[in-house]
Amino acid sequence: MREEKKNVIAGLDIGTSKICVIIxxxxxxxxxxxxxxITSSEGVxxxxxxxxxxxxxxxxxxxxxxxxxxxRKVNKLWVSIAGSHIQGKDNQSxxxxxxxxxxxxxxxxxxxxxxxxSIALPRDRExxxxxxxxxxxxxxxxxxxxxxxxxxxxxxxVHLITASxxxxxxxxxxxxxxxxxxxxxxxxxxVSGISTLPPQEQELGVALLDIGGGTTDLAVFLxxxxxxxxxxxxxxxxxxxxxxxxxxxxxxxxxxIKLRCGTASVDYLNKDEYLEVEGVAGRGNYRxxxxxxxxxxxMRIEELFELVDLELKSSGYKGLITSGVVLTGGSSLLPGVxxxxxxxxxxxxRIGYPRIDSSTKIFSPVYATxxxxxxxxxxxxxxxxxxxxxxxxxxxxxxxxx
Numbered sequence: 001m002r003e004e005k006k007n008v009i010a011g012l013d014i015g016t017s018k019i020c021v022i023i024x025x026x027x028x029x030x031x032x033x034x035x036x037x038i039t040s041s042e043g044v045x046x047x048x049x050x051x052x053x054x055x056x057x058x059x060x061x062x063x064x065x066x067x068x069x070x071x072r073k074v075n076k077l078w079v080s081i082a083g084s085h086i087q088g089k090d091n092q093s094x095x096x097x098x099x100x101x102x103x104x105x106x107x108x109x110x111x112x113x114x115x116x117x118s119i120a121l122p123r124d125r126e127x128x129x130x131x132x133x134x135x136x137x138x139x140x141x142x143x144x145x146x147x148x149x150x151x152x153x154x155x156x157x158v159h160l161i162t163a164s165x166x167x168x169x170x171x172x173x174x175x176x177x178x179x180x181x182x183x184x185x186x187x188x189x190x191v192s193g194i195s196t197l198p199p200q201e202q203e204l205g206v207a208l209l210d211i212g213g214g215t216t217d218l219a220v221f222l223x224x225x226x227x228x229x230x231x232x233x234x235x236x237x238x239x240x241x242x243x244x245x246x247x248x249x250x251x252x253x254x255x256x257i258k259l260r261c262g263t264a265s266v267d268y269l270n271k272d273e274y275l276e277v278e279g280v281a282g283r284g285n286y287r288x289x290x291x292x293x294x295x296x297x298x299m300r301i302e303e304l305f306e307l308v309d310l311e312l313k314s315s316g317y318k319g320l321i322t323s324g325v326v327l328t329g330g331s332s333l334l335p336g337v338x339x340x341x342x343x344x345x346x347x348x349x350r351i352g353y354p355r356i357d358s359s360t361k362i363f364s365p366v367y368a369t370x371x372x373x374x375x376x377x378x379x380x381x382x383x384x385x386x387x388x389x390x391x392x393x394x395x396x397x398x399x400x401x402x
Contacts, residue, residue, distance in 0.1 A: 008034070009381070010066070011373025012077045013188075014055065014171065016044050017213025017236060017330065021062050021077070022362060022370040023070040026378045035070025036362050036370075037062045046214035046233065047083035047188075049170040056177035063178065076183035078377040079171055080191065080369050081128065082217060085164035088229035090133070091116050092157045104137070104146045104154055112156040121162060128168070128185055129161040131226050142223065159227055161187050184380060188212075189219035190226055191372030194379075196328050196352030196365075199224055206323035208352065209308060209341070210369070211331035213237045218308055220317045230311045234304045236331035239297055246296040247288055253278050257293060264301045264336035266294050301337060305344035312345070324348035328365040 007026045013019065020038035024031050039062055043054030067073050093115035097104055117130045135143040137151035146154060163185075172182045192210045193202070202221040210217040214235045220228040239262070243254035261275055274287045312318040324347045327338060332351050341349040353363060354371035362371065 008072065008074060009374045009377040010074045010077045011080075011191075011370040011377065012059065012062075012175070013080045013367075013369040013373065014044060014049070014059075014174075015041055015080075015082070015212050015369075016047055016215070017041055018366070019044075019055070019058050019062060020367060020370050021059075021066045022367065022374060023066050023072070023074055024371075024374040026374075026381075031356060031371075031374060031378070033356065033360050033362060034072070035066045035068070036367070037065035037069065038366070041213070044214075046235075047212065047231075048085065048167055049174055052170055052174045052177060055174040059175060059178035059180070063180065074180070076181045077175055078183050078373040079175060079185055080188045080373060081163055081168065081171060081185045082188035082212065082215065082231070083164075083167060084215065084231045084233060085167055086187065086229065086231055087125075087162050089119070089160045089162065090157065091119055091160055092155060094153065094155050096153055097151055102150050102152055104149050104151060106147050108154055109135075109147060109156075112154055113158070116156050116158040117160065119160065124165050125162050126165050126168065127160055128163045129159075129187055129190065131159045131161065131190075133157040133159055133225055133227055134223070159225075159229075161190070161229065183377065186373055186376045187229070188369050189217035189229060191376045192217070192328050192352070192368045193219055193221055193226065193372070194375045195354045195368045195372030196326055197221060198355065201323040201326070204322040205317075205320040207308075207312060207317075207321050207325045207347070209325060209327050209329075209332075211235060211304075211327060211329040211337075213330070216304060216308070216329075218311055220312070220315065220321065222317070222320055228315050228317050230315070232304065232307050232311065234300070234307065236329075239300050239331070239334075242296050242300050243293060247277055247293065248280060249277050250280055258297070258334075261290055261293060262297050262334055263294050264334050264340045265298050266291055268336040268339070269294060297334070298340070301334075301340050302344060305341055309345050321347060324350070326350055326352040328352035328368040330366045332365045 010023045012021045019041050023035040024033050043051030049055050093112045095112050134157040135146045136155035175182050189210045193208045202224045205222045208219045212235045216232040218230045240254045244251045272291045276285050338349045354368050
């Protein structure tokens with residue numbers, strides 16, 4: 001029973017437009033989805049919590065529904081973190097290997113990792129991920145695991161993800177006030193990538209675009225590792241706002257029309273039909289051409305992909321994206337968005353669905369982050385379990401030896 005409880009993991013995705021949770025159970029060959037719940041977001045702007053009380057209330061109701069669905073209680077949650085406060089920075093370390101035989105040990109790797117993570121940060125920022133990019137031994141790069149190999153020098157390249165300490169504490173406080181504990185925070189595009197990208201794509205080079213409500217998170221993966229991150233301040237809510245302003249309707253009405261009749265390009269309209277919309281403040285209904293709606297959406301979608309293209313080019317990684325672009329998040333479901341991405345980025349594109357059983361109700365880009373949080377939690381738990389077993393073996397060895 002205790003072992004079974006250890007295998008249960010919950011992932012909570014706190015977004016600008018929606019908050020969702022998934023409870024899953026790890027198994028040797030994959031993941032069983034036990035329960036889930038989703039609701040519209042409140043108290044979050046551009047991926048950042050602006051009201052702890054509102055977010056906490058949403059989490060409490062969500063968890064009650066998800067636990068009822070799963071038929072069990074959970075205490076800890078893996079939680080996504082996003083927003084324009086997120087920053088990525090490359091760093092590296094260089095150490096000499098001691099001993100006559102110069103065999104690289106785990107202790108050497110840990111030392112290199114510690115040195116690569118030692119950067120000066122303002123008091124209001126902290127490292128949330130140290131992601132290995134490459135091990136280099138005596139000039140030889142692309143080494144997966146240097147432990148046990150021989151060499152005089154070990155160089156380690158990492159990608160450090162930093163976040164606002166205040167934003168991290170606000171997430172933890174929101175979860176705590178709902179009656180739960182944060183098991184860990186994980187970067188939204190990182191876990192969305194784990195959820196939607198098979199190893200082959202990550203190995204060859206792929207760009208992930210997680211199009212959320214308040215922002216779009218860009219992440220580049222190469223050789224099965226995240227090497228570049230950028231937050232772009234354009235998301236699905238900007239489309240809604242543009243429609244509301246352009247058609248002189250409320251945001252609520254604009255969101256409904258976007259979901260019901262929106263496409264990313266006028267090229268995908270079969271015919272130019274008329275839509276009936278509800279005017280603001282009781283001004284009555286009136287008719288607009290669907291092409292007017294789509295033109296508004298197209299302008300903003302084109303702007304988004306032009307900004308993405310600029311970021312990819314300035315990063316120097318665009319030429320390494322062999323696998324193309326994967327679009328995920330709720331706004332990736334907008335008809336024609338894949339074709340518009342291919343047109344503006346000059347790269348093949350696809351929609352990223354979570355790599356789970358397609359028959360489940362959460363098989364949707366909307367749940368990509370929450371599913372990825374469970375995969376990430378499984379990975380971290382496995383690594384900790386391996387370390388604990390290794391520490392126990394070392395203690396037994398020292399006990400026997402001495």
